[in-house]
Amino acid sequence: MPQERVTVLGLGAMGGVLAGSLLDAGHAVTVWNRTARRAEPLVHRGASGAATVRDAVTASPVVVACLFDHASVHDTLEPVVDGLAGRTLINLTTTTPSEARELAGWAKRHGIDYLDGAIMATPPMIGAREASILYSGSRDVFDRNQPILDGWATSTYDGDDPGIASLYDLALLSGMYQMFTGFLHGAAMVRSAGVSSAEFARRATPFLGAMTAAFAAQAEVLDAGDYSDPPQSLTWTATALDTIARASRESGADPAPITVIRKLVTDQIEAGHGDEDLDRIFEGLRTG
Ligand code: FVH
Numbered sequence: 001m002p003q004e005r006v007t008v009l010g011l012g013a014m015g016g017v018l019a020g021s022l023l024d025a026g027h028a029v030t031v032w033n034r035t036a037r038r039a040e041p042l043v044h045r046g047a048s049g050a051a052t053v054r055d056a057v058t059a060s061p062v063v064v065a066c067l068f069d070h071a072s073v074h075d076t077l078e079p080v081v082d083g084l085a086g087r088t089l090i091n092l093t094t095t096t097p098s099e100a101r102e103l104a105g106w107a108k109r110h111g112i113d114y115l116d117g118a119i120m121a122t123p124p125m126i127g128a129r130e131a132s133i134l135y136s137g138s139r140d141v142f143d144r145n146q147p148i149l150d151g152w153a154t155s156t157y158d159g160d161d162p163g164i165a166s167l168y169d170l171a172l173l174s175g176m177y178q179m180f181t182g183f184l185h186g187a188a189m190v191r192s193a194g195v196s197s198a199e200f201a202r203r204a205t206p207f208l209g210a211m212t213a214a215f216a217a218q219a220e221v222l223d224a225g226d227y228s229d230p231p232q233s234l235t236w237t238a239t240a241l242d243t244i245a246r247a248s249r250e251s252g253a254d255p256a257p258i259t260v261i262r263k264l265v266t267d268q269i270e271a272g273h274g275d276e277d278l279d280r281i282f283e284g285l286r287t288g
Helices: 013-024 035-046 052-059 070-086 095-111 139-150 164-191 198-226 234-250 256-273 279-288
Strands: 005-009 027-030 062-064 088-091 113-120 130-138 154-155
Touching: 005 052, 005 139, 013 027, 013 035, 027 035, 027 095, 035 062, 035 130, 052 070, 052 139, 052 234, 070 095, 070 139, 088 139, 095 113, 095 130, 095 164, 095 256, 130 139, 130 164, 139 154, 164 198, 164 256, 198 279, 234 256, 234 279, 256 279
Parallel strands: 005 027, 005 062, 062 088, 088 113, 130 154
Antiparallel strands: 113 130
């Protein structure tokens, strides 16, 4: 692969690994971090340490930002926007979709080619095929830089709306956090009977893994918008949830995660959909 000049801004847990991966792939890497000492290990590995953000952004045609949040991207880049003009900015900082669109508009106004990225991986996964990074925004930037991007993870281009990669990212993370919370809630319940979390994990992993096979059938129901033929009705589900909540209280565990689902179910029953499928709560979620 031809050696590219790439600048990485932000050398936290993720940015540091991304920069190290570029070095390993033989690229000429310039690094900058607000707290300068975090650049030292990468400089020892062969990166050029930039003293200022301006030096960093003007060192390479491609600038990667992996900063804390949307505000820190602006804090870092606004003062050097003239130096970024005519270059490519690949922003891997987690933002909301509208923040990503705002950054893309800001970049366009200043003559900067912009690609937004959403990292679906933890730092140790970087470089493995199981790691995934979603991109949206400039197709041209994606195509031109794909050899660089593919060194980090499996790269997926999700379209020219700069916000769509971030939307997928945060939607998937919503599912992940709720799944983890469900596991923690179950582990808290069984702990009351002296069951270790390791034992609970041995039960939960195959069960919850098998449950994900239901997504495809659920998706068909959601896409058709027809909830009239349920395997279990919302009224039945309400009773099941109440039983789980009672068992949770009996075990001394806070039933809060179940209470949230029960509220969504109750809203649909009160709207007259008690005989319909659990998937009906999608309509309540969708419209807020
Ligand atoms: N770590 C992970 O597992 C996740 C995986 C999914 C994607 N995220 C996102 O990646 C962005 C960076 O995450 P990180 O893990 O590298 O985060 P930290 O280790 O906390 O490092 C944050 C860096 O941002 C710098 N920084 C913070 N505020 C500012 C600012 N106002 N101006 C300039 N730089 C700023 C910070 O610098 P310093 O504290 O060392 O001086 C770090 O370099 C993030 O969006 C995740 O959501 C990672």
